[in-house]
Amino acid sequence: MAVTIKDVAREAEVSVATVSRALNGRVNVAPEVRSHVQAVAARLRYIPHSAARSLITRRTQTIGALLPDMHGEFFSELIRGIDRAARAKGYHLLLSSSHGDADETATALQAMLGRVDGLLIMSPYADPGFIEEHLPETLPSILLNPVHGHTRLPALAVDNRKGAYVMTRHLVNCGHRDIAFIAGPKGNLDAEERLQGHLDALHELLPGASEQVVAGDFSEESGYRAGSQIARLQRLPHALFAANDSMAIGCLFALNEAGLRVPADIALAGFDDIPTARFTQPPLTTVRVRIADLGGRALDRLVAAVAAKESGHRLPPHRIQMLDPELVLRSSCGMHEHRSAGTDAHEPVRTTRKRVRNGSDTRMRSTPVKPKTR
Amino acid sequence: MAVTIKDVAREAEVSVATVSRALNGRVNVAPEVRSHVQAVAARLRYIPHSAARSLITRRTQTIGALLPDMHGEFFSELIRGIDRAARAKGYHLLLSSSHGDADETATALQAMLGRVDGLLIMSPYADPGFIEEHLPETLPSILLNPVHGHTRLPALAVDNRKGAYVMTRHLVNCGHRDIAFIAGPKGNLDAEERLQGHLDALHELLPGASEQVVAGDFSEESGYRAGSQIARLQRLPHALFAANDSMAIGCLFALNEAGLRVPADIALAGFDDIPTARFTQPPLTTVRVRIADLGGRALDRLVAAVAAKESGHRLPPHRIQMLDPELVLRSSCGMHEHRSAGTDAHEPVRTTRKRVRNGSDTRMRSTPVKPKTR
DNA sequence: GGACCGACTGTAAACGTTTGCAGGCGGCTT
């Protein structure tokens, strides 16, 4: 049916071996033969059968991405980063997302196993036991956003703790002394790390301050509930730090409804910098995660691992690489009313600022910008 | 290296043929033999080599998705729809997105060719010439959001025209007589269809009304510019209809800056229902596109085409299938001030309303809700 | 002029599966 290498060989009056060599850019094929073969292949619209090739070469030129059920900008940015990097390296991307539970994730993983050279895994269920159970030792894999205890796999993660720490420090620097935290779901690692970062900063910078943690689950509704609850308190906190932007936005609704003005009556900050954060009233101060970068770097590292395996080299030691998030200062934190952001300038890590398109953002990076590798 | 079917056969003391039949659920294998083989395969952690299988079966169980450079919710929803449907049908998803120009798209397409059973194409460059040039006749494919003249391929598209028509009709029903339109980029099909739908409604419902079309390019900035320009007019239109939400939001900023109140001074509507639309002040009336549905249906149809091809059936005639968008009524259109939404009830198509979570949305569907197939 | 060498090309094996075909074996029918 389809045209194979044999058809090309017959038509070009050479052997299949020569066709293969000519088309794959091997040396040892006469230039005129090569161009002739290429011409014939193009004329016949020859498409190599990648399965046959994979069978003999034992590589698929495909990496798999196993992702959780995600929405919006976070998902699209992550994919963009992975996809771009994959194409740059000549790999295809096999995607499996939207897994609701551990079983689904396991099934999806199993289904990918024969078909990929490496695996990028981002999953709340990918704990060491799960990995041990379902992932062959020999398949190069990278974990994204894990820190699920320790696994044998290398990992890349956003430094949630540092991000939350820096935000809380910023709030303190703005003059807020009484800071409440709206937490994410119990058992969610991101949520717990953010809480921890907040508490660390609190204890360190405001010794003796009481911990005020309100429950939430990352949903807008839970933010709304937390906001209403807080608005009813006798003694209002100075500032609210929500573990993600969605909750911050829900909270903002509740505060508005209660007649409280942000940031005049109470300051507010979020985490993630979802696009909507720029458009709330007032615009939301938050923590930005460079998501596309996260995906791209993960892929680059995975490809390196695949290459290392094939050339028989020992893989470099499994490291967990942390990506620093950056503070995005808008007006909801009240910094312009209490103290200028300059207060943060005494922090030990170097900071950079730049004006961006919107005009109302001020970004601060907590570490020097690294030059892009490659 | 890896464990193959032969290893399983040797270990289970049967032939490879029996292993194959046992594992693939063929009939004609004794129950006890089957379970024994399964046990051995599991113990050995046997993973079938999918390339070898593809080679002989001539199917990859993979469909490719060729997508343009997209951001945010639209992208993630589309992928979600496709991914879910693919998994339900037992197909893998090979993704290639973020293509900036026709050459890049062609390269990505070529790279997919040997590896997929079918192709889902959404690309501004996928015109009939491009298709003819790069896509083999024999590969089942479906176009998403095209209507690029006519191609030999079946297609699924959002009915931009109808959506814009219905929105303009709604604005007219709200009492607005003087409606300006902020257009999308020239040459963009979505943009042109939306403009056309608006103009159709205008001419039909307000005969003799003058066309007021302001240029834009779908970016927030262009919406802002359009808004400033309109705010400076001697005679303000009653309503503004932006060809997408981003421009509507930019425009809203400009109107606010100019001291105009929405909807009291001027009504505003958008298109797409991006998440941010719920959070603007006032919340934005817009047109919702059920994107995940679009992706899911496209995949279902593609799989049907693949199956048809394999069973040798003639494919059903290539149809373009239109998906109706739905009106999302919030307060920016001023409907509650001029006329109640009930005015729309005389429209010929059936409408349904429901309260949604947010409490401030009223959705109207312009056609009856179809039961989910399967 | 013969041996050797280098550049190129062809032959054939191998990759891991699926599946058509044939054969074995037990039980049932006549």
Place this chain on the structure above:
DNA sequence: AAGCCGCCTGCAAACGTTTACAGTCGGTCC
């Protein structure tokens, strides 16, 4: 008791590539 039939199993070919190895051919060196 012989034949038949149906269930189950094994043998071996085939899928389309890549690549080790062998071979051809013309030229160069002694």
